[in-house]
Structures are given as structure tokens and as C-alpha cells.
Amino acid sequence: MKLAIINVGCGNIGSVGIAFERQGLQPVVTSDPSELTSADKVVLPGVGAAGFALAQIDKLGLREPFLALTQPVLGICVGMQLLFDHSEEEDVDCLGIFPGRVRKLQPGPDMPVPHMGWSRLEVRDPSLGLRTGDYVYFAHSYACDDTPASVAVADYGRPIPAAVRSGNFSGAQFHPERSGEAGARFLESWLSQ
Numbered sequence: 001m002k003l004a005i006i007n008v009g010c011g012n013i014g015s016v017g018i019a020f021e022r023q024g025l026q027p028v029v030t031s032d033p034s035e036l037t038s039a040d041k042v043v044l045p046g047v048g049a050a051g052f053a054l055a056q057i058d059k060l061g062l063r064e065p066f067l068a069l070t071q072p073v074l075g076i077c078v079g080m081q082l083l084f085d086h087s088e089e090e091d092v093d094c095l096g097i098f099p100g101r102v103r104k105l106q107p108g109p110d111m112p113v114p115h116m117g118w119s120r121l122e123v124r125d126p127s128l129g130l131r132t133g134d135y136v137y138f139a140h141s142y143a144c145d146d147t148p149a150s151v152a153v154a155d156y157g158r159p160i161p162a163a164v165r166s167g168n169f170s171g172a173q174f175h176p177e178r179s180g181e182a183g184a185r186f187l188e189s190w191l192s193q
Contacts (some may be wrong), residue, residue, distance in 0.1 A: 129189025
């Protein structure tokens with residue numbers, strides 16, 4: 001299986017690559033559109049700002065090839081946020097695969113921003129290998145609106161989509177590469193699709 005991890009010059013490429021190596025794969029890290037279209041599966045990782053990542057996607061000529069992908073695609077953290085319509089972070093229009101906005105988290109009692117740490121999941125659809133009660137690791141200041149595409153949510157002052165899925169596109173707001181057994185199960189399930 002050829003797994004391509006998109007390199008837009010920011011993000012958690014190293015740790016995501018190692019997580020997939022644990023699954024028995026040798027991912028290709030690339031910003032070449034032809035490598036994406038020829039891959040069996042594609043990952044858009046992300047740690048950083050939505051505006052910068054989108055600017056890099058456009059600078060590298062990846063937007064149209066990415067939107068045309070028909071194989072399974074997984075966005076992680078900011079990579080998932082980029083799949084939505086719009087982000088308040090730098091007020092940018094995103095890739096528009098999922099309807100909804102990405103909004104800044106609001107701090108509250110026992111809910112500092114950024115949200116960094118383990119949160120319990122409520123799973124609405126077990127098709128991505130997650131289970132209600134799983135704890136997964138988050139590190140983010142912005143979160144997507146809850147959507148019918150949410151397959152798992154965490155409560156952080158409002159329902160935070162932890163994982164979404166529609167057609168060949170999936171996303172994880174949490175970091176599966178840092179989420180122990182639940183994260184490994186999630187990646188294994190996504191790879192098996």
C-alpha cells in the first residue's frame with residue numbers, strides 16, 4: 001500500500017509517519033501532486049495555523065489535485081480543520097469538504113485554551129474503530145462545529161468533533177499518533193477501508 005503524507009511545511013509529519021510505520025507502512029512524505037494522486041491513501045497532517053497551511057497548499061499547487069482525490073483521505077488536527085468551509089483562525093476560507101466553521105474555543109472553568117490533554121469520547125459511529133469511553137489526546141485552540149459527519153465527539157464546553165467522516169474523507173481533531181491504543185486502533189481501522 002502506498003501512503004502519502006502531504007508536506008506543507010508545518011505540522012506533525014514525523015510523529016504521524018512513525019505512527020504509520022508502527023502499522024507496517026513506509027509512508028512517502030511529499031508535496032508533489034502526482035504522488036498524491038498515485039497513492040492508495042493520503043494524509044493531511046497539521047500543527048500550526050490554518051492560514052499558513054492553506055497558503056502553502058495553494059503555493060504548491062495542491063488544492064485542485066487534493067479536492068479531486070477519490071481514495072481515502074485523512075486530515076489530522078489542523079489538517080481536519082482545513083476540510084471545513086471556513087476558519088476563524090486568520091479568517092480564511094478552507095477546502096469546503098465538510099460544511100461548517102472552525103471557531104476558537106472559549107475558556108471556562110477547568111477548560112483552558114489551548115485544549116491540551118486527554119478527553120473522553122462519545123462515539124456516534126464506530127466505523128473508524130473508536131469506542132465510547134476511549135480517551136484520546138488533543139492539542140488545539142480552534143475546533144470545528146459539530147456536524148452530521150461527526151463520528152465521535154468530546155465535550156469541551158461544547159461538543160467538539162473528535163473525528164468526522166463523509167465519503168472518502170475522514171478527519172481527526174485529536175492526535176491519533178499520541179493517543180495510545182485508541183489512536184492505533186483508529187489508524188488501523190482507517191487503513192483497512
